[in-house]
Amino acid sequence: MGIVAKSGKAAKSARGKRSTAGVIEVPAGTRPDGPVEGIYYIDTGDCELLHDPDNTNGWLLKINGVLSSHIDLADPLFLDFEYMRWIAALVESRWPREAKPKLRALHLGGGACSMARYFHAAYPDARQVVVELDGKLAGYVRNWFDLPKAPLLRIRVGEAREVTETLTPDTRDLIIRDVFAGAYTPRALTTREFNAHADAVLAPDGLYVVNSGDAPDLKNARADAATIADTFEHTMIIADPPMLKGRRYGNMIMAGSHVPFGDDPTLARRLLGGAVPAHIWNDAQVRAFAAGTPVRHDAPSPAPVPPAA
Template identity: 80%
Template sequence: MAKRGRAAGRSGADKAAGVVEIPKGSRPEGPVEGIYYIDTGDCELIADQDNSTGWLLRINGVMSSHIDLADPLFLDFEYMRWISALVESRWPPESRPKLRALHLGGGACSLARYFHAAYPDARQVVVELDGKLAEYVRGWFDLPKAPLLRLRVGEAREVTESLTPQTRDLIIRDVFAGSLTPRPLSTLDFNRHIQRVLAPGGMYVVNSGDAPDLKNAREDAATIAAAFRHTVIIADPAMLKGRRYGNMIIAGSDVPFDDDPGLARRLLGGAVPAHIWDDARVRAFAAGAPVRRDPKTVDPASPAAP
């Protein structure tokens, strides 16, 4: 569901010609264009034809990430720019906060690289389900080493449930199976685990992909609003009006989001201008949508209901 930030121009993502399939088990050091076997299928590494130091990563046919090897502060995907703007509104980089961030969903670790450059004192963990993909990404993109950035192979919910309470300031959910986030990572029950792991004043940010009917985004918003006292949504006007497929950023916190004119201007100034909705508009948008819950489990030893 990733949408690139450039307004025009044919990118390397559209040019599959000449890609060479890499034999299973090989891992070149540094990025080499090609198709690679990973644990969950395959990924394709594509040189960005518009940027000599840029690379695109497609996972199982879906565009996932962009990396600029020369500039970690360059984010090509607009939704990632929206996330970084929201985070920096709460934690200005010039104050050098020791941000503790958890990324659920790895891809090429674009945001983790960005936050490492913006917050040199940050400690980050990226949870990636696919161990082979994590190995490739670590080799291709020269990521910061532990403890600044750790890649943890595992299922996002299991890892989150295992974490110590109040040990993260920022949690970002950017996990997709096809066009949607797996349901276990979108329920109120999972949001309660997120709440437990977040420190006071922390922020939970999700990338919610959706179709024009906005059914998934409304349910995501309703579920996050049921868990957190304060919410915001960031998206471009066409997405908010249900006119296209795309990405919507939804965030929750136990403290209010600042009414920051600078944030609003930054969002409007991008290649894909975005609006930010406050808590009241988020709850109005989500009104009537069901709050997702984990399925109820039945103890096989329990007697059947009459």
């Protein structure tokens, strides 16, 4: 998770705050059984667990100083980050909860597994895999937040692209890309070639969703939109108006599918009625936004070096 769109109270209060709880390094096999405030060493640096001052059941997770996740232990359906609420609204528009679908979801980027907890509560029969690069972090999160066990929720430690490339075609209904290294998603997860792997893993009516973080120039967002539009027949963007107009740093939710999104007034009302009202751009608007922006591709492989004579 990267740049956070205007979010809940807890997320705002945690920005720039460093815990005074001290550094905690827990030896392997003796992780706290339940959340304990402090700074923990992980494979990729450190993570900081903070109690939410406004919610006795709430916890905030920072990774290498960057706000990553919020968890409400008592209510998995509570999402503090607005962009996660937008994702939830979009997914539920495609698969209404009352239909009780057995959703097959792949989450690229783990953090505290906030979205996976949400979908487990919304769709109890869902089967979910969360891909997390950091093995130590995955272990902590399992212990801290009492996540559903396999096969309902599996955490697979690995690099998101490498894992995606190993998956069997047509085995997921939903893929959510929420991977960041600092402010932006690693390029290897943003190219046309990667999108093709994701597309192959999805069912024909599947949904590909990405969290695209950007600066006011929207250069990264346009490239993400162009590349998704080059892969999928139908696209959508959800964001608040200041972000769409390039007036601040923040997040856009982009989606691609081979099934039309349609005009869902319930989704539009839900997005407008949130704490941070969001608008929907349809496929034509997304393609107009991305017009003239080159599609991202993998870097060419280096030419083989001929053997010495």
